[in-house]
Amino acid sequence: MYRKIIKRSLSNMRDSYLIYILACSFAIGIFGILLSMGDNPSVHSALSWWDDFIYDITTIMSSIFAFFAFIYMIYVGGFFVKQQRNEFLTFEKLGMPRWAIITISFLQTAIVQAVAWVIGLSVMLVFQKFMGMLLFYLMQIRFNFVMHIGLKSFGLLVDVFLISTLVLSLINAIKTMRILQKRQRRTIIKTRWWLRIPAGIFGVILLLTAQIVTLYLFKDMRIISYSSKPLTEIVYIMGADIFGTYLVYFGFLPTILNIMERIHSVSYSGINLFSFKYMKERLFQNISILWFVTELSALALALLTFCYFGYQAVHQNYNSAYPFELAANKDTVKVIRKELKKNHAQIKGSYKTAVKINLVSYYSKSSQSYIRQPMTFMSYSDYESLPKRMHKNNAKINSHEFLKIDYNSSLMYNSDIDEHNIEVKGAPMIRTAEQGNSFPYGSSMHFGPMMIVPDNYYEKMPSEVKDTFYGWDFKKGDRLKHSQMKKLENYRDAYYMKVEFESSLSKSTIEVMKKEPNKYEAATYTQAGFLRQGNLKKHFKQGGGFYLFIVALFSVALLVALGSVLTLRILLRDDYQSSQLRTLQKIGVEESEIKGIIRCENTLTFLIPIVFALIQSFAAIAMFDFGRHISKNIILIYAGYIVLYGLFGIISFKVSWRGIKQKFKL
Amino acid sequence: MQIVVKNISKDFGKKRTAVHAIKDISVEVDQGEFLGIMGPSGAGKTTLLNMISTNERPDHGQIIIDGLDLTQLHDRDQAKYRRNKMGFIYQSFELLDSLNVKENVILPLALNRSNKKLIEERFIYMMQLLNIENLSARAIDELSLGQRQIVAAARALINRPEILFADEPTGSLDSKSATILLNYMQMINQKEKTTILMATHDAFTASYCSRVVFIKDGVIFSEIVNPGNRDKFFEQIINMQRTIGGGDYFNVSQNN
Ligand SMILES: Nc1ncnc2c1ncn2[C@@H]1O[C@H](COP(=O)(O)OP(=O)(O)O)[C@@H](O)[C@H]1O
Ligand SMILES: [Mg+2]
Numbered sequence: 001m002y003r004k005i006i007k008r009s010l011s012n013m014r015d016s017y018l019i020y021i022l023a024c025s026f027a028i029g030i031f032g033i034l035l036s037m038g039d040n041p042s043v044h045s046a047l048s049w050w051d052d053f054i055y056d057i058t059t060i061m062s063s064i065f066a067f068f069a070f071i072y073m074i075y076v077g078g079f080f081v082k083q084q085r086n087e088f089l090t091f092e093k094l095g096m097p098r099w100a101i102i103t104i105s106f107l108q109t110a111i112v113q114a115v116a117w118v119i120g121l122s123v124m125l126v127f128q129k130f131m132g133m134l135l136f137y138l139m140q141i142r143f144n145f146v147m148h149i150g151l152k153s154f155g156l157l158v159d160v161f162l163i164s165t166l167v168l169s170l171i172n173a174i175k176t177m178r179i180l181q182k183r184q185r186r187t188i189i190k191t192r193w194w195l196r197i198p199a200g201i202f203g204v205i206l207l208l209t210a211q212i213v214t215l216y217l218f219k220d221m222r223i224i225s226y227s228s229k230p231l232t233e234i235v236y237i238m239g240a241d242i243f244g245t246y247l248v249y250f251g252f253l254p255t256i257l258n259i260m261e262r263i264h265s266v267s268y269s270g271i272n273l274f275s276f277k278y279m280k281e282r283l284f285q286n287i288s289i290l291w292f293v294t295e296l297s298a299l300a301l302a303l304l305t306f307c308y309f310g311y312q313a314v315h316q317n318y319n320s321a322y323p324f325e326l327a328a329n330k331d332t333v334k335v336i337r338k339e340l341k342k343n344h345a346q347i348k349g350s351y352k353t354a355v356k357i358n359l360v361s362y363y364s365k366s367s368q369s370y371i372r373q374p375m376t377f378m379s380y381s382d383y384e385s386l387p388k389r390m391h392k393n394n395a396k397i398n399s400h401e402f403l404k405i406d407y408n409s410s411l412m413y414n415s416d417i418d419e420h421n422i423e424v425k426g427a428p429m430i431r432t433a434e435q436g437n438s439f440p441y442g443s444s445m446h447f448g449p450m451m452i453v454p455d456n457y458y459e460k461m462p463s464e465v466k467d468t469f470y471g472w473d474f475k476k477g478d479r480l481k482h483s484q485m486k487k488l489e490n491y492r493d494a495y496y497m498k499v500e501f502e503s504s505l506s507k508s509t510i511e512v513m514k515k516e517p518n519k520y521e522a523a524t525y526t527q528a529g530f531l532r533q534g535n536l537k538k539h540f541k542q543g544g545g546f547y548l549f550i551v552a553l554f555s556v557a558l559l560v561a562l563g564s565v566l567t568l569r570i571l572l573r574d575d576y577q578s579s580q581l582r583t584l585q586k587i588g589v590e591e592s593e594i595k596g597i598i599r600c601e602n603t604l605t606f607l608i609p610i611v612f613a614l615i616q617s618f619a620a621i622a623m624f625d626f627g628r629h630i631s632k633n634i635i636l637i638y639a640g641y642i643v644l645y646g647l648f649g650i651i652s653f654k655v656s657w658r659g660i661k662q663k664f665k666l
Numbered sequence: 667m668q669i670v671v672k673n674i675s676k677d678f679g680k681k682r683t684a685v686h687a688i689k690d691i692s693v694e695v696d697q698g699e700f701l702g703i704m705g706p707s708g709a710g711k712t713t714l715l716n717m718i719s720t721n722e723r724p725d726h727g728q729i730i731i732d733g734l735d736l737t738q739l740h741d742r743d744q745a746k747y748r749r750n751k752m753g754f755i756y757q758s759f760e761l762l763d764s765l766n767v768k769e770n771v772i773l774p775l776a777l778n779r780s781n782k783k784l785i786e787e788r789f790i791y792m793m794q795l796l797n798i799e800n801l802s803a804r805a806i807d808e809l810s811l812g813q814r815q816i817v818a819a820a821r822a823l824i825n826r827p828e829i830l831f832a833d834e835p836t837g838s839l840d841s842k843s844a845t846i847l848l849n850y851m852q853m854i855n856q857k858e859k860t861t862i863l864m865a866t867h868d869a870f871t872a873s874y875c876s877r878v879v880f881i882k883d884g885v886i887f888s889e890i891v892n893p894g895n896r897d898k899f900f901e902q903i904i905n906m907q908r909t910i911g912g913g914d915y916f917n918v919s920q921n922n
Contacts, residue, residue, distance in 0.1 A: 264782055273776045277764045576763055583760040586721060587821070588749035589777060590742060 002100070005091075006108050009084060015655050016083075016571045020076055021116045023564035027069035028120025030557055032149075032157055033131050034062035036124070039150040046136065046143040047542070054546075061550060065557065066160065072561050073168055076568060077109060081175045083572045088179055098180055105176035106169045113165040121157070125149075139545030140538075193258070200251025206244030210237045211615065217622040234623060241616040245294055249287045253608070254280055271589060275597045278580070282601060286569050290609055293562050297613035297645075300558045302620035304637055307551045309624040311544065316393055316438075318540055322533035323390050324351075324471035326478050327441045331494040332529040333470045339484050346475035353382045353440065356463035359499065359508050360451075362422040372501055374510060374525055375424075376450045376467075378440065379458035386440050394436025402433035403452040407443060422451075425505045427461040441469045442533070447497070447525035464510040465497065467527065478532065485532075494529035559641065563648030566605055570656050578663055585664055598657050606649035610642060668861055669695040669718065669829070674727030675884075676713055687713040688724070689884035698859040700852065702875035704866060704903070706910075710884045711865035712757060712833055718863065719752055719831045720744040731829070749777060753827030755835045757865075759818045761806045767817050768802045774825045792820045795850060811838040819847055823854065830854075832864040836871045848874045869907060873900040882910055 010017060037043055038058035047054055084105075091101050125147075132145030217233045224230040261267045261276040283290075328336045340347070361372040380399050383391060397403045404419050422430040430451070439446055453461070472478070480488070496513045501523060517524055581594055621634065676688040687710045695701050703711050716722040718729055720736050729736045731751075736744060753774070754760070761770050771792060775785045793799045796816050801809065809817065815838050822830060832851070836844035852874050854860045864875065872878050873896050879889040887910060892899045 268772065268776045268782055268785055269779050270777060273769055273773055274762060274765060277769075281764055580762050580764060583762055585745075586756065586760050587754060587774065588745055588752070590745040590749075592742065 029123030032124035203247025
């Protein structure tokens with residue numbers, strides 16, 4: 001008999017279980033893939049450079065993933081038990097012993113879990129290769145990913161399956177027991193308007209102020225390094241957003257529905273009479289879930305924003321440090337050319353630029369002190385003739401403006417304040433200079449800041465030292481061998497500049513030394529002989545690809561979790577709620593109108609969280625996108641997220657309507 | 667003839683375990699008639715009413731109302747037709763739990779987007795007529811079964827349907843409420859020429875009809891026309907019930 005009961009209740013909630021099982025098997029599949037990737041031999045041979053790092057990361061990631069998936073399963077599994085409350089209570093009334101009902105609930109969970117694992121593991125087998133190839137593609141590695149599941153991973157998967165199924169089934173059995181002990185059938189939600197109305201208004205005020213503070217944050221974020229104001233603002237925004245959203249859900253939205261319901265000219269027209277009440281009831285039931293989903297979506301969007309801008313910043317920083325695969329100066333160019341020729345390296349592009357090194361002094365606003373130092377000068381037309389990537393991150397200048405390129409003290413925060421009144425030895429003072437951080441030929445090729453000057457200024461200016469920079473791009477790397485690199489190691493430092501600062505700039509001089517001075521003095525600068533970044537570039541790309549893979553995986557997983565929670569909430573109506581829809585049909589409400597109610601319910605359930613999440617993630621943009629305009633890519637990322645999320649909304653509507661229509665046919 | 671039912675039949679369930687709820691029934695109902703449908707539980711009364719009111723489609727046969735073959739209409743058009751011309755009092759009330767009494771009663775008018783003034787007028791009139799004004803702000807789950815039945819009746823009657831379907835409308839009423847409801851049904855039947863089709867297994871309730879058909883096991887067994895005297899009609903109905911047999915099916919407690 002138990003078999004029959006279990007079979008019937010499983011088939012009653014077929015659609016809901018299907019969605020739950022799919023979400024679970026997705027999670028299990030991803031978990032399995034992450035886990036098995038760690039000890040995959042092709043990953044190891046393709047990424048030997050990363051060594052154990054990949055294994056560690058995948059292990060950590062898969063445990064984090066498993067942890068959250070488990071919480072999801074506990075949480076959502078509870079929906080089903082709740083849904084069956086009436087059924088269980090009826091069983092008890094019919095005289096079925098309690099332990100039997102609890103056993104039914106236990107077995108039901110165990111069966112669903114087992115099915116999810118079977119599907120999940122097959123998903124893993126089918127998609128492991130695909131995901132592996134995707135990872136390699138993102139990491140730009142040409143290597144065949146071989147399907148492989150280590151015995152260790154497999155054992156671990158089986159363990160996780162057994163333990164998690166046991167624990168989940170026990171939890172659901174305990175939940176069932178508690179239902180049987182409590183007995184009460186329908187919990188009536190108290191309206192408590194005296195509480196909801198003020199709470200709702202307060203919530204709206206909180207959200208509004210949070211948005212205003214966010215606008216200030218856009219401005220204040222750049223002073224974060226020396227003021228506590230932005231931090232206070234962030235804390236306020238987070239608090240106000242989180243609590244404000246809850247209060248709005250708790251008080252404001254029901255109040256609006258209530259007001260609309262009270263306006264008889266609106267509510268006494270057509271199906272509104274019913275649908276307002278229905279929506280209100282559903283809203284009351286789902287407040288905490290909507291809130292939960294909203295905050296998690298906001299978190300997901302904030303994380304995506306953070307990851308995007310973090311990646312951008314690192315990428316930009318990296319690119320400005322190493323724009324060429326190989327760079328050299330006038331002292332090393334011959335040796336390097338010779339070595340390159342030996343290897344038949346395929347040169348894609350080669351560049352050279354003459355520079356002058358001279359002494360300057362100015363008051364630096366960012367460090368708030370007088371600075372005297374040597375500076376490398378380059379003419380405007382030389383600068384412009386270099387590949388675009390060398391200067392696209394610097395401020396734009398025209399042929400009679402100055403641009404000072406300096407190291408960026410912080411990874412993310414550009415201080416884009418113009419520099420003023422820079423004295424140059426033997427040349428006119430530079431009144432204003434734009435700011436930039438992207439060095440042509442790479443920041444490591446220079447010992448100090450660089451200045452791009454108008455052509456005629458460059459022609460006329462004297463120099464303490466003259467140099468020429470060379471840079472190469474290759475088709476398939478520079479092909480320098482280990483032994484050659486050893487040889488080149490001797491040329492790492494081209495020369496040393498010892499600066500004698502006197503009372504005035506015109507009296508100060510630079511002494512060039514070929515040999516490294518025995519003891520470093522404060523005013524000795526080193527000019528690098530060459531810079532080789534091809535290899536690092538590859539690793540950087542691989543790291544970036546791996547990072548992208550993980551971020552994408554986690555955001556999709558989060559999206560699936562949130563979407564399925566909402567869908568299940570919509571599908572799992574109380575019995576009396578779905579019977580009300582059936583009643584509507586009986587008293588002559590057209591199917592299209594009932595469909596309209598379902599559509600409206602779906603739209604609200606999905607729209608409300610995403611709208612509030614977007615409002616909140618605005619603060620994340622303010623935090624990480626300081627001062628710049630909202631970039632196109634971040635809008636694209638957000639749009640992608642919304643589209644995927646909307647897809648869930650549509651699926652949920654279709655499934656929900658199908659379920660109701662089935663009930664109509666009975 | 668307003669309603670012509672031609673040879674309809676309906677099965678439930680799959681082949682092997684199929685229930686032949688309606689086997690082959692033909693009925694004709696005049697405009698303004700008050701037709702009773704009697705029969706033991708499971709005879710197919712509810713099924714028959716559901717099919718005539720287009721809530722269910724028959725497997726075979728035709729249902730023609732005012733010359734229009736309803737079985738040929740789309741679900742959508744059927745719903746529209748139902749909403750405009752028909753009123754229902756269901757055996758299981760079919761009230762909406764989330765609405766209060768007033769909202770339940772005015773729902774058919776709201777669905778037709780009648781203006782607010784008309785809604786209020788009709789509502790007050792209905793509540794006074796059925797003597798349930800004091801219930802109007804109550805929630806449905808605070809009502810007794812009898813009160814629910816009257817509320818359901820009020821809802822069915824509020825938009826003055828041309829045809830009223832009533833499935834055991836007095837099944838859960840005390841005799842006083844039952845009499846009020848039946849008198850009202852008789853009144854609208856006479857004054858507004860509303861056609862009424864009422865299923866019941868109660869002889870007293872059936873005695874308000876102008877004609878009663880008896881069905882058993884999905885076929886029409888016989889019919890009696892009201893001779894004009896309710897007591898005499900009541901006797902005839904009781905006798906017919908005895909003839910059909912199986913008195914234990916029947917509920918004859920509510921005579922007065
Ligand atoms: N939805 C249904 N599914 C299966 N059988 C049904 C359904 N509705 C009614 N029946 C069967 O059809 C027969 C007639 O039912 P019904 O019309 O409700 O009888 P009455 O209203 O006269 O008591 C009964 O045997 C009943 O079991
Ligand atoms: Mg019946």
